[in-house]
Amino acid sequence: MARTIDPAVSYGLDRPAATDDPKGRIVADYRATMGQMKCALSERLVRLGISMAQLHIMYTLQRTGEMPMSRLADVLNVSLSNATGLVDRMEERGFIERTRVPSDRRVVLVRVTDAGTRMIEANDALSDELLRDVLTRLDPVQLPIVAHAMAEFRAAVEATTGGPPPDLQPASTLAPRSR
Known part of the structure; x- marks a missing residue:
């Protein structure tokens, strides 16, 4: 029997969000959305025979x-x-x-x-398919708004993170570590 994962419980999303704080609502919605997407993608990965790790x-x-x-x-x-x-x-x-x-x-x-x-x-391809399925549920008028918001969000993420952490640089650029 397949195990069903409740993303709300798995990601601590069953706690109420602070509704008077726009950033708090965005964080809560982002966590809930990503939790649901991860669970859906994990189930699809089973079909590919591979784990998230x-x-x-x-x-x-x-x-x-x-x-x-x-x-x-x-x-x-x-x-x-x-x-x-x-x-x-x-x-x-x-x-x-x-x-x-x-x-x-x-x-x-x-x-x-x-x-x-x-x-x-x-x-x-599985991830793209899932996201396209989600986007088809939006009103076509909303799509440019979502596209603009995503572009702004991505730019903010890139500005905040400044790129990959040093541990994720190619091995050829890393100095040898002593143990």
Whole structure:
């Protein structure tokens, strides 16, 4: 029997939002919306036979290029053994591959394969399909308003974050870390 996840409970959205604070309402609506979208996408990922954690690894590696296993574990905020287990399963399915650095055989690099890239593309297609389904429920007059608001929101996010965190820069730009 399939397990149903209630996004309101999973993401703490069952708590009332502060209705007199516009930012509070936006935050609450954003959390509720993203929680519902994540749950819907998780259910669709099951059809692809991949977990959110595995997908997160592939997106991270696609964005950064190859990365040392130790750095990947740090980025995921998991132990090296946990990251190794995830990578083992993904490597068995051909989504990522590991290589050793010739100059230092202790360093194991991981990267997304062509099969992993195809899996990312399949997930993106599912995500796009879901979002298009949602957008068809809006009045056509609302679409330009939503498009403008999203462009403004994206610009604000980019201005606030200033780009990816240093841990997500390509491995080739990172100085070696001492342990």
